[in-house]
Amino acid sequence: MSVEIRVPTLGESVTEATIGQWFKKPGDAVKADEPVVELETDKVTIEVPAPAGGVLEAISFQEGETVEVGALIGAIADGEEAPAAEQSQNEQETSEANMASDDKNDAAPVDIVVPVAGESVVEADVGEWFKKVGDRVELDEAIVELETDKAAMDVSSPVAGTVIEILAESGETVEVGALLARVQPGEGGAVAAAAPAPATKEEAPAAAPASSGTEMPPAPSASKMMAEKNIDPASLTGSGKRGQVLKEDVIAAAASIGSTAVATTSSAPAPVRAPSNADDAPREERVKMTRLRKTIATRLKEAQNTAAMLTTFNEVDMKPVMDLRKSYKDLFEKKHGVKLGFMGFFAKAVCHALKEIPAVNAEIDGSDLIYKNYAHIGVAVGTDKGLVVPVVRDADQMSIAEIEQEIGRLGRAARDGELSMADMQGGTFTISNGGVYGSLMSTPILNAPQSGILGMHKIQERPVVVNGEVVVRPMMYLALSYDHRIVDGKEAVTFLVRIKESLEDPQRLVLDL
Known part of the structure; x- marks a missing residue:
């Protein structure tokens, strides 16, 4: 039996809220009255407590999505199911440590979908993937960039785990709600230790959070800029959520050490006309215009x-x-x-x-x-x-x-x-x-x-x-x-x-x- 988690009454004139932060992820044990999720309104930020003890069974809305008063946002399996769920989770962790990929008790993969970007926005173009299949991803870490006709936005992972499937390639047009990727929840520490992936230019700065005292890896744009400017991630203090290093933190650091200009108004090369001379073709580049x-x-x-x-x-x-x-x-x-x-x-x-x-x-x-x-x-x-x-x-x-x-x-x-x-x-x-x-x-x-x-x-x-x-x-x-x-x-x-x-x-x- 499951206990529903719904958006509480927020005030006489408040009819909706934004999911700010989930304190728990599916499979986590929760206690009665323990805060489960943070909601943000135009008036105040509130924490929604668990209506009962047990295991968080499902999450219906991701961080950043807008929900109405009374909406079902999650469910908790009652306390009687908690020991079994905890046992299953322990078995999963043990299985991952032993690299038993065929363990049927593993948590179900979590779908990453195109979020609602606004009332008039029905589709987006897939921009840059910050992760590839097999990469480790942390909770709230950006996994892919989407471009709409209004702005570019990062889509974050709702769980920590491993990217097991990517279903939309860069440049594809996808509709709101379309499936982008799947993430297998889990720590994956033993797997990473047994078969470490070679570090790439963008992955190197990701080690910064451990030395700077935060769980959050730098934003992808910040990681890229740190590598370009040869800035030590350990020297930065992030101003983002939970201490995440953001792009402006890198810009400020670059300015303080006399770095050159950080960004231009457009980094994408402009589309060019068809070459008038075949000899010039190898020296020209044709790129697709972004939706923005x-x-x-x-x-x-x-x-x-x-x-x-x-x-x-x-x-x-x-x-x-x-x-x-x-x-x-x-x-x-x-x-x-x-x-x-x-x-x-x-x-x-x-x-x-x-x-x-x-x-x-x-x-x-x-x-x-x-x-x-x-x-x-x-x-x-x-x-x-x-x-x-x-x-x-x-x-x-x-x-x-x-x-x-x-x-x-x-x-x-x-x-x-x-x-x-x-x-x-x-x-x-x-x-x-x-x-x-x-x-x-x-x-x-x-x-x-x-x-x-x-x-x-x-x-x-x-x-x-x-x-x-x-x-x-x-x-x-x-x-x-x-x-x-x-x-x-x-x-x-x-x-x-x-x-x-x-x-x-x-x-x-x-x-x-």
């Missing part, structure tokens, strides 16, 4: 074809903001736990300007204009898979510190391929910072159906005239691309001037002027 790259190309071209797009320019003296950062950056970081950057000032200045010029925050729907009385600011982020635009929701209601914290969270999630669909939907205006790559001037393309996008550029010292005198100031060119069907030229110029005024006199942001 196809979507980016389609949306940007649609924006050009649909909107009456025009760009207006201005420049801003960044000295007042830079002086303010210099004076308060240490105190700001100590109090808020995040560095004081430029994006917080720009996002706040944009929100102020949107209140005065609401047309820039509007969109066209058929023959109607929809004016938004809120500001969801998209922040364009370049990743090694392409450009993504996570959204800072209700930025107009946030302080600069809150904006910086949210931008930091979204940026880390984008680089690690962990952005959710909710993180990238609903933007009303976008900010793109080409200046981080050295761009001095550009004309950004609209993120449809939005009617405005602000382009930031490199801060460069230039001679300017101030009060009749030529002085050297840190100047930045600003570009506002807008949909002329909605926004008039006067409104666009006024909008950009308001941003300039707010940044050259930051007190305006505090006084709401």
